[in-house]
Amino acid sequence: MSAAETDLGRGDWADPEVGMVPLGEYAATWIEERPELAVRTVELYRGLLRLHIEPYIGHVMLAQLTPARVRTWRKELLDAGASSSTMAKAYRLLKAVMNTAHLDDELVKANPCRIRGAGKEDAPERPIATIGQALTAADEIKPRYRLMVFLATFASLRFAEMIGLQRGDFDLVKGVVHVRRQAIQTNGGKILVTDPKSEAGKRRVTVPPFVV
Structure with missing residues (x-):
């Protein structure tokens, strides 16, 4: 019995062709389809996609985005000089996009964003005027x-x-x-x-x- 037949029997099989959608294209649509987002949030997401996701992994198909590729993307971004705060924001956006692709649209079998603590943002406390x-x-x-x-x-x-x-x-x-x-x-x-x-x-x- 093939691996595909085994997965099919367990209910785990997914058509690999379904997830052959470029991440950048899917993420752009994901942002557009959320009218409840605040204007500034939309601008933030578009900027993160344009500057920190699209150039690195925007061409990668959803079904081919693995945890290893996500880790590589994160390292490439940090090596390129992205701040930890920017990296956390970009990672949270990617994770939210892939969560929709997994749970709602069923385009991928699992969310590849599994880096513990990568979305945590430790912003320095702002000074308060007297x-x-x-x-x-x-x-x-x-x-x-x-x-x-x-x-x-x-x-x-x-x-x-x-x-x-x-x-x-x-x-x-x-x-x-x-x-x-x-x-x-x-x-x-x-x-x-x-x-x-x-x-x-x-x-x-x-x-x-x-x-x-």
Whole structure:
């Protein structure tokens, strides 16, 4: 009995022709078919695919992408100067793409991304400004941006949330700011106004009296 017949009898057989799709082509479609992704996330994924996946293994067929080839790709990328943070992001994207190819589309028998800890990202902790430094920044920045420094410091608003604020979002009687949207600038310079990242992002934020 052949190996194919054995696999067929166990229910493990997969048509090798089904997975003969270039990884780069499949990954590009994978990104396009996820409208729920945030604009910045789509840009990140496209950049990772274009710079760190496509040039190295984009031509490899899904069915021919083995754990050994994934390990080689990771080493090649690190040797080329990719940071550990970039490498982790690229690996997580590849693993997610191959997970869909395996579990949803059934194009491959198993996910070849099996490097333990490869997707873990240990970003250094960012320094936090003191109140004094924030007040100094508010004094030195252009007057039109002064309120943004206060809202970031004392209301914990994100940059995109502050850019998305409109006059009707401010209740100066109650000292409340309504966060209803965010404005994001794409890599191409276009401004997109969207909902916050989650429903929890739509909220009322109380600000100190001196900010009012």
